[in-house]
Amino acid sequence: MAYRHCLAVILGLTASLGAQSQRWVARYNGPANVVDGGTSIAVDPAGGVYVTGRSGDTPATFECTTIKYDSAGTERWIRTYRQVDSSYYDTGWGIALDRKGLHKIVKIR
Numbered sequence: 440m441a442y443r444h445c446l447a448v449i450l451g452l453t454a455s456l457g458a459q460s461q462r463w464v465a466r467y468n469g470p471a472n473v474v475d476g477g478t479s480i481a482v483d484p485a486g487g488v489y490v491t492g493r494s495g496d497t498p499a500t501f502e503c504t505t506i507k508y509d510s511a512g513t514e515r516w517i518r519t520y521r522q523v524d525s526s527y528y529d530t531g532w533g534i535a536l537d538r539k540g541l542h543k544i545v546k547i548r
Contacts, residue, residue, distance in 0.1 A: 463512030469494025469504065479533045483540045486510030491531030494519070503531040 469475045473495035481489045487509055494504040502519040509515055521529050535543050 463508075465506075465508055465512050465514065467494065467504075467506055467514075467517075469496065469502075471495035471498050473498055475501075475504070478531060481534045481536050483536055485540075487515070487540075488512075489534050489536070491534040493528065493530040496521070500527045501529055503529045505531055505534065 467475060467490075471494075475492070475494040477490045477492035479491050483489070487507060489505060489507050491503070491505040493501040496502045496519070500521075502521045505518045505520075507515040507517075520531075537543060
């Protein structure tokens with residue numbers, strides 16, 4: 440089975456050595472089972488991870504998709520967005536967190 444999905448790999452840092460180790464890996468396959476992709480990652484103070492990008496909602500169109508994972512890599516929620524007058528490729532190109540930990544998608548198109 441071929442995997443076509445958004446992939447998030449999170450690295451933990453060991454402060455004393457500066458070494459990196461993989462903590463967890465999460466895969467997401469959108470509803471249309473086409474090529475999905477992540478474009479940006481943000482991490483909150485509690486270790487929650489936000490990934491934004493796009494996922495296919497039909498074989499020919501994409502929605503902006505944002506996924507939140509907790510610090511253990513468990514998926515907490517998925518949000519999708521399509522602009523009303525959209526092209527076929529709505530994509531979240533960046534994500535940032537404010538001081539309260541609320542996520543902001545930087546660009547849809």
